[in-house]
Amino acid sequence: MRAYNFCAGPAALPTAVLEKAQRELLDWQGTGVSIMEMSHRSQEYVAVAEKAEANLRQLLNIPSNYKVLFLQGGATLQFSAIPLNFFGKNAKADYIKTGIWSDKAIKEAKRYGEVNVIDATVNVNGKTGIAQSQSWNFSEDASYVHYCENETIGGVQFKDIPKTKAPLVADLSSSILSAPIDISQFGLIYAGAQKNIGPAGLTIVIVRDDLLDQAKPEIPSLLKYANQAHNQSMLNTPATYSWYLAGLVFEWLLEQGGVKAIHEKNLAKAKRLYDYIDQSDFYDNPIVKDNRSLMNVPFTLVNDSLDQLFLQQAEEHHLLNLAGHRSVGGMRASIYNAVPLEAVEALVQFMEKFAQAHR
Amino acid sequence: MRAYNFCAGPAALPTAVLEKAQRELLDWQGTGVSIMEMSHRSQEYVAVAEKAEANLRQLLNIPSNYKVLFLQGGATLQFSAIPLNFFGKNAKADYIKTGIWSDKAIKEAKRYGEVNVIDATVNVNGKTGIAQSQSWNFSEDASYVHYCENETIGGVQFKDIPKTKAPLVADLSSSILSAPIDISQFGLIYAGAQKNIGPAGLTIVIVRDDLLDQAKPEIPSLLKYANQAHNQSMLNTPATYSWYLAGLVFEWLLEQGGVKAIHEKNLAKAKRLYDYIDQSDFYDNPIVKDNRSLMNVPFTLVNDSLDQLFLQQAEEHHLLNLAGHRSVGGMRASIYNAVPLEAVEALVQFMEKFAQAHR
Incomplete structure (x- = not known):
């Protein structure tokens, strides 16, 4: 029998999704091969990949001026990729600190530029929470403001989306697809797949297209959002099976309403x-x-x-x-x-x- | 029926491996959860990961002074990671050029330091081959020598391992585990999984431990071999399901002899x-x-x-x-x-x- 799995990640996947994956594991739709044995450039696979993106766009109502990227490396690689992509013109950003994950993002960003840390953790009668936004001191000239929408370890979540002048960058690893969210309020959101999307080893980045061209010169080519956006996330072989499984999860979510x-x-x-x-x-x-x-x-x-x-x-x-x-x-x-x-x-x-x- | 699949990658996997994966997809060894729903830090998963590494060490007879890393991003991310890890003290390397993949590695390395390109492509009576090693002009002070052991696109493979003074770095993406190879002759080998190891989205790096500490300061933390080596490739959540599947392939290879x-x-x-x-x-x-x-x-x-x-x-x-x-x-x-x-x-x-x- 299937157990009840409360793991923080890699986390439970819908049983119906696993059953479908199991059924077609050796022979995807009569092709005679597993989807994981298929070229990422084949007509069949590209259709699977595109459908996954289309369904995610529908689920999150993603505006057309945002690119959706299917990448590797987890949120942790994005902790580097974000400053490397956005510090090329102005190596300065505001980071809101609310727990262990936002702090990890801060430590990595500091390696690439000036980070104004806004410590928003408060203690109210022995309980941990997030300070009122009136107390946050944003920089006048930050390239972006980063926050972690839901701190998986602490169990602390923002009640509202912060209002910022600079583009807002959010780690949604453990909250993406759990509630409606207005993508148009963000410059970029990113999420490791292994909570609400699919298996570990896939990372979703949703980025507004006017932000693509401000990378630092030392950025690894594969981490450059502009390169991935221009190549439909297939600059090299993507994590094809994880992308397919994410697609099954998106279909399941649509079936759930x-x-x-x-x-x-x-x-x-x-x-x-x-x-x-x-x-x-x-x-x-x-x-x-x-x-x-x-x-x-x-x-x-x-x-x-x-x-x-x-x-x-x-x-x-x-x-x-x-x-x-x-x-x-x-x-x-x-x-x-x-x-x-x-x-x-x-x-x-x-x-x-x-x-x-x-x- | 299963077709005969000659794809260059993502490539055919052993049917027996897919069948085993299929059987235990919803319930791994009576735990009530899929292996892909399991914490990478759980006792069960760590045992799976360690066994995969041990089996790979046995298959390739990997000496104990080499670290085996299970990473993400494909060989293409290694094109950046290699110079970023090895150019910290001396940003210079020799790259042997034999086709499209070695050339991609060269282009990326040039972004981080001085690259001495040794063009080893020869044309003999209209056939493409690799020049004799006597004609190669190695630098006196290269940090390493890079080559692509088997050019997947061209179908060109080295007959022998090049003899070099500097540590030898090899892209074995499409030849790893296809033939015995003496690991002790290399400083580092790397391979995207999607040919002879498992599904796309996993990358194996085997690196001699005395080479770990010469990274450039701007290297993303996750790409630093030393960081991954000290954390058993679990600096963050690895591609757990792909790692597990690689382990099944290694077991299958041992069963094949x-x-x-x-x-x-x-x-x-x-x-x-x-x-x-x-x-x-x-x-x-x-x-x-x-x-x-x-x-x-x-x-x-x-x-x-x-x-x-x-x-x-x-x-x-x-x-x-x-x-x-x-x-x-x-x-x-x-x-x-x-x-x-x-x-x-x-x-x-x-x-x-x-x-x-x-x-």
């Missing part, structure tokens, strides 16, 4: 879990309510000596990967698009029983 | 095809015999107006992807490890019939 429909399900899942934690005196969520993540729900046991027992018994109940990130400990339930409400229901029921047994 | 045994099969396949072409006056191979590729066999029809008909009828016989690279035209049969002798036999029989019908 699109991003608006999946967002409603996500809201219901998150409400069920946060509501249960809030009424409990056995569990706690450390985040300010307005900044709670829709996708990553960290929680602690009031008595942390029970952590290991909790994780062990959860696993026995087929509730997998509930340990918090190794840097923070505690628990974390990642409830991405592919995690069904039943999984959250099963988790809450287990949490309830565990609390009763150990209070 | 290892690289020596597969090499014998490859020799038999290549001999069958080249021998047939050589005795024919209808087909021609444009490469000097000593430099013919074991993996990529380009051939032309003496009457090239029949090319399209040849390709169309081949496809009707389930002989797929025989068109030459778009930059050179003609035909090319890529006969990687996963292409069985029966496929070559079927191809030769078809070529024979086609020649009889059209001479």
Whole structure:
């Protein structure tokens, strides 16, 4: 049987997507070969790739003046690619700091230019949150403003899209496709695939086309957005199988009713879990309510000596990967698009029983 | 039915590997989750990753002072990563030019330092080959010497490993694991996975550990071999599913008897095809015999107006992807490890019939 998988990433994929991939693994649509054995330049594969992009454009309502790139290297390679692509004319940017991932982006950007760090983390009565935007000191001349829309490790998410003068660049790795978002407010968004898109090894970049030509000269050719945009992300062989699987996920999302429909399900899942934690005196969520993540729900046991027992018994109940990130400990339930409400229901029921047994 | 797939890459994978992947796609070894839904830091996944590396080390007899890295971005990203990693102390290298891929590596390296190009292409009685090494002018102070061991597009392969004073860096994308090779003669070898290793989106780098610390300061952190080596290629989330599939291919190769045994099969396949072409006056191979590729066999029809008909009828016989690279035209049969002798036999029989019908 399929377990309930709360992994932060590589994360659960829709069972229907895996079943379809399984069916056609050895013979894609009667061609006699696997899709992963097919030339990326073949007519058949190009149609698969283009359909994936078209479906993503539909799902996110991406304006036509944005390029959609299917790249490799994860969000971490984008931490370098972004300053390398945008620091050619003015090597200066504002970075909003809200947790571990935005901090990693900051450290890498500093290697390529001047970074104005806006520390937006606040502590309100012992809970972590994001400061009000009025307190943020943007530079007058930044090439862009970077932020991490949802901090996967901390479980902290922005309530609103920041208003900025400079183009806004956002890491949406763990929140893309979980809720409607207005792409036109961004200069660039990027996301590693391994949460809401597909398998690890694929990275989506959506970039406004007027921003393509300001790369630093030392940029590796493959990392240059302009090069990839002009070659439909096929400057070299892309991660063809991951791109195909992403396409299956996009199709599945459309079948679910699109991003608006999946967002409603996500809201219901998150409400069920946060509501249960809030009424409990056995569990706690450390985040300010307005900044709670829709996708990553960290929680602690009031008595942390029970952590290991909790994780062990959860696993026995087929509730997998509930340990918090190794840097923070505690628990974390990642409830991405592919995690069904039943999984959250099963988790809450287990949490309830565990609390009763150990209070 | 499975067709015979002569694609240059992404290329045929062993049917047994795809069948195993298919069986366990939704539930890896009773865990209730797909291997692609598993954290790269989980005990189970780390064991899969380590076993893949151990099997590759066994297959290639890799000495213990070499690191094996499982990276992303293809050989093309290595065209940048190599000079960025090795030009920190002395931004100068020798590059041997033998075709389109070595030339791409040269163009990218020139962006980061001084490149001494050794043009080793020769024309002998209308056939393309590689010049004798006595004619190569190596620099006295190169940081490394780069070459492409097998030119996938041209179908040109080195007969011997070049003898160099500086560490030897080799692109083995289309020849790795096809024949025994003495790793200790190299400073670094690299290979995109999509020919003899696994699906596109994975890149193997094997690097001698004394070469790790000479990177240029502007190198993206993720491209720095030292960083990846110190983090077991998990500086960020690697391409977990591709790594797993590569591991299945390595297991399959061991079951076949290892690289020596597969090499014998490859020799038999290549001999069958080249021998047939050589005795024919209808087909021609444009490469000097000593430099013919074991993996990529380009051939032309003496009457090239029949090319399209040849390709169309081949496809009707389930002989797929025989068109030459778009930059050179003609035909090319890529006969990687996963292409069985029966496929070559079927191809030769078809070529024979086609020649009889059209001479």
